[in-house]
Amino acid sequence: MSAFWLLMIILALAAVGFIQGRSRALSSVHGDRRLLHSLPNYYGFNVAMLAFVPAVLVLGAWVIIQPMLISGQVSTLIPSELYEDAGQLNLIMSDVKRVADGLDVAVAQGVMSAEDVSQISTETTDVRGLLGQVGVALGSDVDPSVLKAAQEMRGKTTSGNLFMTIVVVAVAAAGFIAAMMMTRGDFRARNAVEGGVKTLLIGAASIAILTTIGIVLSLIFNTITFFGMFPASDFLFGLTWSPEGRGGSEHLGILPLLWGTIYISIVALLVAVPIGLFAAVYLSEYASRTTRAFAKPLLEVLAGIPTIVYGLFALTVVGPLLVNFFGADGLGWMQGARSVMTAGLVMGIMLIPFVSSLSDDIINAVPQAMRDGSYGLGATQSETVKQVVLPAALPGIVGAILLAASRAIGETMIVVMGAGAAARLNLNPFEAMTTVTAKIVSQLTGDSDFASPEALVAFALGMTLFLLTLGLNVLALYIVRKYREQYE
């Protein structure tokens, strides 16, 4: 039975449990619901919860673990002459999986019976042709050992699934019965359900945290592997970035990429900070209520545009426009449409809503008493904004800018499309350069071996980027928090 139907069965059991639990609780007090400890629904939920949750957890764990165990056992059937390393074994095992799935399809379509499947062999049957008939195309003829492994895999999976069905249904039934036994008028069902809800919330929070930890750990381990193959000092202080493929001399110095990242981010912030800040001051201090009501959401729409669209805009509009002025026909500073300026300008536009929206909130948080105090001394609105409101909001605004900066550093699509892919250490902002993020993409989407330094360098780059943005975020949070305490 498939996991889907099993899930449906548990759900049905839970639904029945809800109704049964509710009516059992009511009948235990002879219909006088005031004698119940909790509302009747809580008894129902308690039964449904105990029937559903443990069974689903078992089901989930089983679905994940069973294929891993089976493929581990089956892989011992593959003769060791067929493969040299783990990578090749993996390829063979995926063949096995494919043949096994193909046989399933064949049985499902009625081309073969279940007995045929366990009896066929490569000597008597053209397995490749047979599977081709049912729509499962294979790259080469099937090796006898692969077929044998596939048959073995099918057998184990079938019995495993059967076993899973029994266990899961048993767990669900046990939960159901246990909960029904508990259901009496004085059972504190409300507290039990509350406990369940709390566990759910804790679970959700831990998944988020564990995922973060997992990502960081995988970055760390792969970075360590990389530094095992490539000297750390060359990576951190190398002035050239030119991965050359397998072997040969290669330069994986991060400095040109870091320079590109920082240069483009600075250009972006130079665009975003003044515009965003002025927009925020206008919206929070000068704009009438009605203007603000439609201008602020409109500005925030900018934040909802996918970055790839900004990239297109950079490539097709901003780049050619800049070339008109600074290219060969104009000032002659610019070779092509892709440059630090192109990407920086467009990224700046992308960041405007971040800066303006956050700053607007922070400026609004400055107490009205401050403004009144200033107006009461005969200050104009702009004097008040410049000398009282902005200084009071400054730490928060700095926090907003740092958050925008960490967005700029992590941005990829605009860079790929607007700044090009050439890693350069250069001061000319009209020169094409590239960033850490863009290089991570190109290193991992290339055809180099995943275990080579050229691919693994992506993890070291990712780690660098992570530390950089983490540092900025921590700094921003620290500043913002310090600011919050000022008025409370």
Add this chain to the structure above:
Amino acid sequence: MNDMTKIERAVEMSNMKISAKDVQVYYADNHAIKDVSVEIEDKTVTAFIGPSGCGKSTFLRCLNRMNDTIDICRVEGEILLDGEDIYDKRVDPVQLRAKVGMVFQKPNPFPKSIYDNIAYGPRIHGLAGNKAELDEIVEKSLRRGAIWDEVKDRLHAPGTGLSGGQQQRLCIARAVATEPEVLLMDEPCSALDPIATAQVEELIDELRQSYSVVIVTHSMQQAARVSQKTAFFHLGSLVEYDDTTKIFTNPEDPRTESYITGRIG
């Protein structure tokens, strides 16, 4: 005889600082102040008393056009400062507020140093030609605010680090520093303890030497202690306006008497 009356009237006129006639204030559709006419004398402390929501703070804020900062607020009628209509189109509210200073209910020092708090107004209005003059203004204002001795050693510490009473005296000193002609105080002692209140009251009495002070207060004892004239507001109308001693000993309107003796409020 006729000449005598004229001279008397001239004397009276010169003594009038602010004269309000038939002032109406609306917050959107809410008629908050109804037909208020008041003559505020120079070098006098005038107290506005009345139950909460009676419009005394609103009326106070009309006197330096602070209500302009509220979109939905509309003021009608005539308010003359030294004979000039402050709601005239030619009057710049910013200039007006430099002449009619204001101290608020809650101490609101800027998140700047004590020195910069005081120097804020003089800098904006260009009252000091150089640093030495500015230093002098700051010291003079802090002395007038009766806080100089407490802060003279830490002029560059943040003003927000002072105690509540000190902050309020700092705000008064800040208002004094722009050399206003009238000082409006909106319940300046409501956030202060009795000792700080006594200090601020003493200060108000001293300020009377040079300014006309208008103070809104909830405390009738305070009105009796610091003011020479008292106005009693009720439900947006001015009920009675007279010498403080008269209001507190022999009020004409029965509503005033009930409020003062604690029967309404």
